[in-house]
Amino acid sequence: MKKRGGRTLWLVYIDLSVPRSRGRILPRSQAVNKPTLQEMVKALEALGYKYEVYPNKKYPPLWYDDRAQGYVVVKTDEKMRIIAAKVAEKIKQIRG
Known part of the structure; x- marks a missing residue:
């Protein structure tokens, strides 16, 4: 989804x-x-992206679930799956 x-x-998307x-949107092996x-x-900071954080918004299809709270608008024209895969991989690296 493109926004702002x-x-x-x-x-x-990466859970x-x-x-x-x-x-x-990612396969289990990458999520x-x-x-x-x-x-x-x-x-996102480690990957060098510019972004805006919206912590109090819920993913509409999972409005009842707390794990669906929050999103980030990433300032890029890359495809969503590519961004999601990079972010998920970086989170795995950060966790160790």
């Missing part, structure tokens, strides 16, 4: 605990188990 000159990256039918918004921000 960038790409909207919801936490559920291993969310099934693809509910919004995850991260229960990522946090802070981890996503650290990963």
Whole structure:
């Protein structure tokens, strides 16, 4: 999804605990188990992206679930799956 000159990256896009039918866009091998918004921000900073954080918004299809809270608008024209894969990989590196 393109928004405000960038790409909207919801936490559920990279969350291993969310099934693809509910919004995850990465395969299980690339996804991260229960990522946090802070981890996503650290990963984006490490990757050199410009972004805006929206912590109090919920992913509409999972409005009832707290793991779907928060998204980041990444200022880039790259495809969403590429951004998500890079962020997930960086989070895995940060976690160790």
